[in-house]
Amino acid sequence: MKFEKMHGLGNDFCVTEEGDSSVACKICNRHTGVGADGLIVVKKNPLEMVFYNADGSKASMCGNGIRCFAKYVYEHQMVFDRQFKVLTLAGMIHIRITSLDPFLCQVGMGKPFFNNQMLHISDDLSSFGRIVKIDRFSLTLYSLFIGTIHTVIFVESLDSEVLKYARQIEQMPLFRNGTNVDFVHVLNSTELEIKTYERGVGWTLACGTGACAAFVAARKLALIEDRAKVHLSLGDLDVFCENEEIYLIGPAMTICKGEWEDSKC
Numbered sequence: 001m002k003f004e005k006m007h008g009l010g011n012d013f014c015v016t017e018e019g020d021s022s023v024a025c026k027i028c029n030r031h032t033g034v035g036a037d038g039l040i041v042v043k044k045n046p047l048e049m050v051f052y053n054a055d056g057s058k059a060s061m062c063g064n065g066i067r068c069f070a071k072y073v074y075e076h077q078m079v080f081d082r083q084f085k086v087l088t089l090a091g092m093i094h095i096r097i098t099s100l101d102p103f104l105c106q107v108g109m110g111k112p113f114f115n116n117q118m119l120h121i122s123d124d125l126s127s128f129g130r131i132v133k134i135d136r137f138s139l140t141l142y143s144l145f146i147g148t149i150h151t152v153i154f155v156e157s158l159d160s161e162v163l164k165y166a167r168q169i170e171q172m173p174l175f176r177n178g179t180n181v182d183f184v185h186v187l188n189s190t191e192l193e194i195k196t197y198e199r200g201v202g203w204t205l206a207c208g209t210g211a212c213a214a215f216v217a218a219r220k221l222a223l224i225e226d227r228a229k230v231h232l233s234l235g236d237l238d239v240f241c242e243n244e245e246i247y248l249i250g251p252a253m254t255i256c257k258g259e260w261e262d263s264k265c
Contacts (some may be wrong), residue, residue, distance in 0.1 A: 001260045002016065002258075002260075004072060005036065005256050007255060008068055013037060017041070025054070034258075036054065038053050038062060038201065049062075053201050059199075061148050063212060069086065070086070071105075083097070090148065106249045109146055110246065112144045112146045121174060139169075141153060151182065153182070155183050158183060182197075190229060193232075195233075215228050227239070
């Protein structure tokens with residue numbers, strides 16, 4: 001099976017034109033496979049991104065992954081215009097390639113949703129600003145759907161002790177389908193820094209939908225303006241709001257190309 005390994009600010013993926021959940025588990029294994037945070041399967045007619053986390057679970061969207069998808073389909077001449085649409089489980093996503101060297105693209109992420117049905121939460125209490133008790137900490141959770149489910153927690157520093165509860169929050173019974181967990185430090189009115197624990201993956205170097213979720217939550221709380229730079233471990237993403245639609249701008253890079261021999265290891 002031919003594949004390309006790509007990354008968006010360290011969030012890495014195997015990109016191929018075939019594959020399924022079982023392939024994702026094997027190829028993403030960092031010891032017996034190629035190693036990646038997820039598997040991106042490219043479908044044609046219509047152009048569609050199918051995304052699997054490293055544990056084989058399907059995700060509706062991936063903000064870093066779709067930029068890698070955009071680079072792949074443009075370089076493989078599956079599209080010829082720098083503006084095109086991609087079908088995902090989160091709906092139709094609009095892509096605009098803004099630079100080829102370095103590769104940068106703008107992703108139309110759509111509008112955020114705050115209803116519990118989208119978050120797969122069974123009760124009727126507001127999930128944006130819900131307070132939960134974990135050990136000696138009272139944490140305020142800001143949950144929303146922006147391509148996928150995210151829970152934002154604001155911290156005074158990304159070295160905060162509460163980060164050790166990331167997996168526990170991801171797997172809380174409150175979230176029937178789990179949640180991505182974003183720890184966010186607001187630097188000023190135009191800058192955030194973030195660290196994300198991804199559902200089905202664990203800690204990642206970058207999360208595009210997480211950057212958008214952090215921006216949405218901070219903007220809704222009047223902590224930042226309508227455009228912000230989100231700092232991640234290996235670089236920055238630009239996120240802005242226009243007519244209540246969220247847009248993400250960032251890079252994608254190809255690491256290597258190869259052929260993977262499927263195995264039962």
